[in-house]
Amino acid sequence: MLLPPFAAAGPIPSRSQLDFRIQISSHTPVVVVEGSDSARLRDDLYAVNPFDTSESDYRYYLKLADDFVRLRAILDNEVASRKSVSAVGANRQDLGIALDRQLSSLSEKIDSERMAAMLSKVELTKRQVVFSAKQLKDDLAAVPVYVSSGHSSGASSSSGVRTLKRAFSSKFGMLVDQLKKDCLALDALYQQRRDSIATTGDSLKKQMNSTVGSSKVSDRGTTMYVRNYVNFGGSDQSQNQANSRYVIPATPPPVSLLAVPGKLSQPASLNRSRPRP
Numbered sequence: 001m002l003l004p005p006f007a008a009a010g011p012i013p014s015r016s017q018l019d020f021r022i023q024i025s026s027h028t029p030v031v032v033v034e035g036s037d038s039a040r041l042r043d044d045l046y047a048v049n050p051f052d053t054s055e056s057d058y059r060y061y062l063k064l065a066d067d068f069v070r071l072r073a074i075l076d077n078e079v080a081s082r083k084s085v086s087a088v089g090a091n092r093q094d095l096g097i098a099l100d101r102q103l104s105s106l107s108e109k110i111d112s113e114r115m116a117a118m119l120s121k122v123e124l125t126k127r128q129v130v131f132s133a134k135q136l137k138d139d140l141a142a143v144p145v146y147v148s149s150g151h152s153s154g155a156s157s158s159s160g161v162r163t164l165k166r167a168f169s170s171k172f173g174m175l176v177d178q179l180k181k182d183c184l185a186l187d188a189l190y191q192q193r194r195d196s197i198a199t200t201g202d203s204l205k206k207q208m209n210s211t212v213g214s215s216k217v218s219d220r221g222t223t224m225y226v227r228n229y230v231n232f233g234g235s236d237q238s239q240n241q242a243n244s245r246y247v248i249p250a251t252p253p254p255v256s257l258l259a260v261p262g263k264l265s266q267p268a269s270l271n272r273s274r275p276r277p
Helices: 020-025 037-047 056-090 098-142 154-208
Strands: 214-217 229-232
Touching: 020 056, 020 154, 037 056, 037 098, 056 098, 056 154, 098 154
Parallel strands: none
Antiparallel strands: 214 229
């Protein structure tokens, strides 16, 4: 029997194999590992279900909660997948050049910042759902249900209860939908940053492979936003000299840019008489 995607244990495929947007948009079930952050989120959401088990809204709430937990489980699996890839790459770290190591480090920082931003959105949405569920319970408890002499308030009370429940269910659904949109927007933003790092790396490698001048990669001051890569351009080399071992030194700076020695003037006398007014 063929198992559906994510049904098998272990980390999900890498982003290159299965795009994050496809995972978010599809309804394929994701395994929630017991003891994981997604499992704790599920327990927290189930615990605040404001509906009675006999009501249809009870199952609807669980459906929305499971959709929320599914998104959190996708992020859990991404973390597990990234750790396994990093463990393999750590053994090959010494084989790469300085530029490759720096580009890899910047990419890891981008992925970590992306994950932190998404998890922050998840935590904010969870707090909003929990607060709204507790508020709904308090509002339902405050609805009077009684029958006085000749005047029944049961109909109006039932209508008020339905209105409160519909409002909460609608809000919960909108929160989950907005969370998905926020995660997709964050994914697109950090993908642009990752592409920028890759483009910069390709450009620098072409410069370093050039036979004209010399290039140096400086790791000082290099961050995710500032890349401190310096290219020292020298004199153009002819085609005949391109394959030779002789390297033309860089052109010296003009004389106007060189420092020149100077002398300090004699200090002014401190006892110089001041002119009278």
